[in-house]
Amino acid sequence: MNQASAYPWREAGAAPFISIKNVTKRFGNFTAVDDISLDIYKGELFGLLGGSGCGKTTLLRMLAGFETPTSGSISIDGADMTDVPPYERPVNMMFQSYALFPHMSVEKNIAYGLKRDGVPNGEVKDRVADMLSMVELTDFGKRKPRQLSGGQRQRVALARALVKRPKVLLLDEPLAALDKRLREQTQFELMNIQDRTGVTFVVVTHDQEEAMTLSTRIAVMDGGKFMQIGEPADIYENPATKYIANFIGSANLIPVTVADRQQEHLQLQHEQSNTMFDAITEQEVVAGDKTTLALRPEKILIDKAPLQECDNQIQGTVKEIAYLGKISTYRVDTTLGMTLEVTAPNQVRAAASGMGQRIEWDDEVYLGWNNHSAILLNS
Amino acid sequence: MSKTSPGFGNWLQSRWQSVVSGIPFIWLLLFFLAPFFIVLKISLAESIIASPPFTRLLDWSDGGLPSLKVSIDNFAYMWEDSLYVRTYLSSLKIAFISTVLCLLIGYPMAYAIIRAEGNTKYILLLLIILPFWTSFLLRVYSWMGLLADQGTLNSFLVWIGVIDRPIRLLYSQFAVYVGIVYTYLPFMILPLYANMEKLDMSLQEAAADLGAKPTAGFFTVTLPLTLPGIIAGSLLVFIPATGEFVIPDLLGGGNVLMIGRVLYSEFNANHDWPVASAVAIALVIVLVVPMMLYHKVQAAEASRES
Incomplete structure (x- = not known):
């Protein structure tokens, strides 16, 4: 071999x-x-x-x-x-x-x-x-x-x-x-x-x-x-x-409609909240198609300050935090009207991070992701 | 419990295991061991014409200290008269062949029951147990009807033209084997079933996977693992078959020598209680070895499971 x-x-x-x-x-x-x-x-x-x-x-x-x-x-x-x-x-x-x-x-x-x-x-x-x-x-x-x-x-x-x-x-x-x-x-x-x-x-x-x-x-x-x-x-x-x-890992599933397509660049619309997302994909969808946007929890960034470098950004309130040691999982109620799951590494020791920096329950947070992170699923 | 009578409650709580296991122990002591010693005692006495028809072991007639009168003449007599030795050997031979036949028939049956799907398994198992719902004696009598010269089997064989006139089936060794195998087959199948039930079927697949053809897989894996069931079933057939009385008496007539019949005639026809007792004691001694073997296998099986 x-x-x-x-x-x-x-x-x-x-x-x-x-x-x-x-x-x-x-x-x-x-x-x-x-x-x-x-x-x-x-x-x-x-x-x-x-x-x-x-x-x-x-x-x-x-x-x-x-x-x-x-x-x-x-x-x-x-x-x-x-x-x-x-x-x-x-x-x-x-x-x-x-x-x-x-x-x-x-x-x-x-x-x-x-x-x-x-x-x-x-x-x-x-x-x-x-x-x-x-x-x-x-x-x-x-x-x-x-x-x-x-x-x-x-x-x-x-x-x-x-x-x-x-x-x-x-x-x-x-x-x-x-x-x-x-x-x-x-x-x-x-x-x-x-x-x-x-x-x-x-x-x-x-x-x-x-x-x-x-x-x-x-x-x-x-x-x-x-x-x-x-x-x-x-x-x-x-x-x-x-x-x-x-089945393989977990994913946030957001129902969307393809609003526009320029080659691999897509504009996706979440209708309930009228929010637009950018996505890059090679999948064969055309404007008007209804599809599902899947986002892996670890591909979403979470911060209390706006995430300037991300292509997509939404706001929400932290409802639950599961501390797992090396990472934490956050459940965030978002402006989409959905709860998204986000995981983030705990890079700083909890005790060492100053007050106001650490994300706590009921904090207002920004969630962001890059348009390469978007997965479109056939329903 | 402890509120009403703390003393007894505590005692029962600490001793319940010995109490529960003690009850059958006392039962065996009273109804098995005691009669056994009575029979042993009679076997050491001498036959007399009286009631009871044997001498006392302890003679008080002299007054003062009793004198002990033990006779091993009965055992010596059994050894000298070749009839008894031959009968024992014949009984052991018949029991042995019957056991082998039961094994050859019962093993595939037990295996088929294990492999049967769903409810079929329980129906088959029920069919094995079903004969116990009818009296054993009745079932032996019905075999007499089946095997008699003008019986069902002979009439059928004549009718289909296999034979011209009835052949002798009843009152033969053949009839005794049929009777013993028929009667004791469930005692072979049930221990085998219990043993095979625990058999992990993936072991046979593993053997096949490793290159064993079905026969090789059977002899290297299935057979050694079912050996405890084979031994248990064989002893459960062999031990009672050796002392069997009803089957040789009813189906074998005078043509088949078995120790159960000799014992019966010594006791009832000859009224020689001491010799009859000696025959019985000798039978127990002959069967002690297989009985101990059976016990050992059971104990080994139990310790392996725990």
Whole structure:
């Protein structure tokens, strides 16, 4: 993967590693996965993100071979996998419950897959030892899974899934069972291991932060369909719909009408308050279109003095402040007749800032943002 | 509670665990252990023509100190007469084969029940328990009707032309196996069901994912993990089947040697209570090993869950 581009999906004509074509999966009357197509490239750490019941797990299980698509096809590294049973696929899975064999020691768990393939004993021993050292569990080989902590079990599950050097590693909510601290640490370990092994990872998660941190690309799923596929920054900065704008991070949604358009420069009108905003966008809207202006809370500046440098500015009253340490979240009742959410870093220690400078409850404030910060959403 | 009678309330509160577990303990002591010792006592006596038909263990007739009269003749007699040894071996063989048959039939059934969807699972489970609603004796009698020379099965086989004339089904080893397997199958299925219920189905998927074909996955993952259920179910079938009396008596007639029938005839036909008691005590000794095994498996299972 070194010779290949780090962003193969950006290039036209790059050969996909996993190719999902028009796949549908129905359980009785319920359509879990609805005619989806997706290309995943070699060495990617691809995130499937969505709420429960969105079809992400069903898609993962079809990649593993536990479910057969009702229609459509799946191929991995050029070979059609649609009807290949799980035990013949070049794919391994890390289960959400880890599914470690409780009657086997850590070593035997990791060796299981190699033994099934008839790998000679000496090689099994070496490869198991390599895996144990990779996940830093060298001294735990003789223990049973129930004698391990949650984090250790997670690492055994990872080692067991990677020891066969699969072409693709599937991870079902790999970090869901860990506590917050361990989760953050493990995220980086996972990325590190993915980078070292070069195996293509497909990760299912319901946690948008996890997906953002881990993934090279994310597919946001809802109702068995992809809502948007893109790089994390792309999805965050250019969400396609209100659903995604709210699912990935949070957003202030202001209903507006396009008043005027000069190339990418737009004039947007908020009708209730007759306020005009400037925006710059490449989206295809024309004068007269009704649309939604989405503003990320951290893209809005807040100050008690007018914000001269901002392209757009409105006034409001602070109704709520949530102090989160490094940042604070303000809920501001604005002249638009709406409450906007704004986050700002706490750059000065609260005690050190002089009276009158600090923003308090019921303060009159100015909110401002640049016209590049505007996101227009299709409703 | 403590307001009305603080003393008793406190006592009950601190001792309720021992009280609750003590009740069944006393029950077993009275109705299991005491009769057991009575039988043991009789087995060490000698047979006489009297009422009761055995000698006293303690003889007070001399006056003053009682003299202890213990005889192990009954046990020696059992050992010398090959009939008893053969009967024990035959009982163990029949119980063993029945247990294996129950396992072979019950394991797939229990597995199918676990995998059944929604309500089907509970209907299937109910069907397993349903026979218990009819008297066991009645069900054995109905098997006599089914297996008799002019019975349902023979008539049916003659009618469809598989056989020309009725074949001997009743009063054979075959009938005894049918009866035992039929009767004890639920005792195999229920512990297996309870064990498999706890089985994490993703383990089988993990095995398949790691390259195990279904049969390999079964022998390396499913079978070892259901072993406690297999042992529990097998012992629940094996132990009572060894001492089974009704089934060999009604379905086996005089053709099948089982210890339950020998015990019955020693007691009722021969009126030899001491030998009958010795036969019973020997049966308990033969079954103590599997019983202890069963207890150990149960204890291991309980400690693993906690």
